[in-house]
Amino acid sequence: MSDFPAVRGQLLRGESLAPFTWFRVGGPADALFLPADTDDLAQFLAALPNDVPVLPIGVGSNLIVRDGGVPGVTIRLAGRQFAQIEPLDGARIKAGAGVLDSMVAKGAAKAGIAGLEFYAGIPGTIGGALTMNAGCYGRETKDVLVEATVMTRTSEIVVIPASEFGFTYRHNALPDGLIFLNATYQGAPDDPAAITARMGEITSKREASQxxxxxxxxxxxxxxxxxxxxxxxxxxxxxxxxxxxxxxxxxxxxxxxxxxxxxxxxxxxxxxxxxxxxxxxxxxxxxxxxxxxxxxxxxxx
Structure with missing residues (x-):
């Protein structure tokens, strides 16, 4: 497709995706879109022809981009708009899909919310964690997720409860084409220092073994x-x-x-x-x- 919809964020053609993955390898995206905000993403998807493939990526921590590059549009939710962390009442916490998992663990600890310590040991973003039911050291995303907000390929915004994810080991059963926007998690009240100490143990284990x-x-x-x-x-x-x-x-x-x-x-x-x-x-x-x-x-x- 030669003409993409107008955007307020960045739309880069032929951009190498190697710098966007932890392996630092891979060919170019036909187009790489970094939306300015949710409205920018919605307007872009609404105007994008249905036959143009869309691939959402996070920080590329669990991704190999092949050398021939990626067809269609690669979408990365970068920047402050997609990286908000908000503690909620009832020992819940809400996080944008672009937030690093480790930052959500830290945000929960600061708010005195236990149960998300395992996220300190997982590279990647919340969007990736939702996609693959990320977990380590005996805990998985499915154990703490309440619901997630997604945008469909046709730009509709939908809230999906955890019960509809169909989580299995490193997999969810949701249809393809969804872009995660944020997630809400349920934890339990605890002392911030105790939570931080447990996160430190996880981080130390990871650094020693990986x-x-x-x-x-x-x-x-x-x-x-x-x-x-x-x-x-x-x-x-x-x-x-x-x-x-x-x-x-x-x-x-x-x-x-x-x-x-x-x-x-x-x-x-x-x-x-x-x-x-x-x-x-x-x-x-x-x-x-x-x-x-x-x-x-x-x-x-």
Whole structure:
């Protein structure tokens, strides 16, 4: 499409998406839209032809953008308009979809709201957390979500209660094409210092066990379930298949955590995705288990 609707925010054509992902790889977006506010987003979507694909992204912490780039319009909710955090009565807290999960954990702690400490250990934004039922250390988004506000592909704003998300492990059952605007969470009253201390423990665990200073995309594969219904650790399966430290081009399986892939500096998206497929093949050969990607992969090869 040569002519996009007029916007008040930024509409960039052919913009590389590599700087917008934690892996720092990937081709250009046909168009990258950073709306000024919700009204700007609504007017843009209402005027955008239905056959133009739309991809919402957060901070790209769990994303591989392929080297051929992304068709249609990539939408990123950046800036203060989409990053508000508001404590509510009844130990609830409301957060914009563009807020980092860790900032919501901090905001809840400051307000004396317990239950969202696990968000301190999750990279990414609230929009991404809602998309994949993000969780760690025994807690998931589904455990604390009350409702979320979304914008549909036709610019309608709808509030969806948590009961309608159909959350499962790292997945929701909502239809494609929704753009999250904000979410409301239910916590429990507690002492801010006690909450902050628990968040500190989570952060310390994460820093000790994960390569968070590297160009990485977080956990690569979902933890699979065996024939007896027992959840297995993907990192352990990868390790036992001999993949810790394994390289492909500029991509490497982390030496610190075998379920993390890293860009050592010169990787392409194809290197990283190909390395992931090498790991899947090795685990299938060793254990007979098909690992599922947790990282989202998008765009043209």
């Amino acid at each position: 390569p968070i200073r590297e160009k990485t995309g977080g956990s690569t594969f979902k933890n699979p379930v065996d024939a007896n219904g027992e959840k297995l650790s993907a990192w352990k399966l990868n390790d036992e298949a001999g993949m810790r430290g394994y390289r492909r081009g500029g991509a490497q399986v982390s030496e610190l955590h075998a379920n993390f892939l890293i860009n050592t500096g010169e990787a392409t998206a194809a290197d990283i995705e190909g390395l992931g497929e090498d790991v899947r093949a090795a685990v299938k050969a060793k254990h007979g288990i098909e690992l599922e990607w947790e990282i989202k992969r998008t765009g043209r090869p």
